[in-house]
Amino acid sequence: MTTSKRLPRSREVADELRRDIESGELPPGSVLPSERELVERFSISSGTASKVVALLKSTGLVESQVGRGVFVKRRTQLIRHAHDRYARRWREAGKAPFRTEVEAQGRTAEVEVTSIERVTPPRWVAERLALPADAQVVRRENTYRADGRVVQLVTTYIPLAIAGDTSLEEAVPGPGGIYAAFEGLGHRLSRMLEEVQARMPRYEEAERLGAEAGTPVLDVVHISYDQDETPMDVSHFVLRADENVLTYELPTD
Structure with a gap:
């Protein structure tokens, strides 16, 4: 019998947002929910919300724009x-x-x-x-x-x-x-x-x-x-x- 190890909450939220990006629900150029909005929407701490954003940045799906926020990257390869x-x-x-x-x-x-x-x-x-x-x-x-x-x-x-x-x-x-x-x-x-x-x-x-x-x-x-x-x-x-x-x-x- 095997048991699956539960993912950290930050990973679960990041995966959900990743699916939103890949499905087009969060289209290229759209703003990612702010950390405060993530806290309210997913009932997580501000520290966890920061980790969520960092995870999405590490995958190359989003990018920061100084003074504006975090946006879904436009895939123009x-x-x-x-x-x-x-x-x-x-x-x-x-x-x-x-x-x-x-x-x-x-x-x-x-x-x-x-x-x-x-x-x-x-x-x-x-x-x-x-x-x-x-x-x-x-x-x-x-x-x-x-x-x-x-x-x-x-x-x-x-x-x-x-x-x-x-x-x-x-x-x-x-x-x-x-x-x-x-x-x-x-x-x-x-x-x-x-x-x-x-x-x-x-x-x-x-x-x-x-x-x-x-x-x-x-x-x-x-x-x-x-x-x-x-x-x-x-x-x-x-x-x-x-x-x-x-x-x-x-x-x-």
């Missing part, structure tokens, strides 16, 4: 099509990957170039670019927004031998983004490798992404190779895991 975003047809049309994806999903894209400079890269980057440890690269740091909200932080490292004194050291490298610029320099994109992991964000990443405590990120290391199998760039993406979906189409033999 951005789909990143890894198999299509770097297709040549987009470069030929003068469209960069991020802008192409965002606009195709009916949203507004904005790219902010926060810095471009020549640096010695971290060892893990030099290894992936097949460069000596003391080699120089051009580092481009960008912040990507969809509908005004930061969704991705991207740092791109390009060997100085490729990017030095070219448009790749400019804020706008030209129509089609950096991969069109690569092709203009004789480096045709032939294949890509991506390493994906989930982790908790560093403090500054969470702050820039506007992520609630407990929100994980997707960490994507993207490596591009040209027609001679020379690594062209390493791009390090940090994406909010609750606002991005990664899709991959993998051919089989």
Whole structure:
């Protein structure tokens, strides 16, 4: 004979509110009942009500808006099509990957170039670019927004031998983004490798992404190779895991 252990009251109330959110009774953008209202509605203490709100925040279902209250999050996940975003047809049309994806999903894209400079890269980057440890690269740091909200932080490292004194050291490298610029320099994109992991964000990443405590990120290391199998760039993406979906189409033999 087995007996089921009763859940803490805070969990029971949080689960009930979660069901209200998932059913649409509490639709995206609606305000969550205040802690005082939760106390009255569920006959719980104020401390338990605080735990209920904290539980819902930890699941990513609600978010605080300073001075306004706690609201049900709008689920507007951005789909990143890894198999299509770097297709040549987009470069030929003068469209960069991020802008192409965002606009195709009916949203507004904005790219902010926060810095471009020549640096010695971290060892893990030099290894992936097949460069000596003391080699120089051009580092481009960008912040990507969809509908005004930061969704991705991207740092791109390009060997100085490729990017030095070219448009790749400019804020706008030209129509089609950096991969069109690569092709203009004789480096045709032939294949890509991506390493994906989930982790908790560093403090500054969470702050820039506007992520609630407990929100994980997707960490994507993207490596591009040209027609001679020379690594062209390493791009390090940090994406909010609750606002991005990664899709991959993998051919089989």
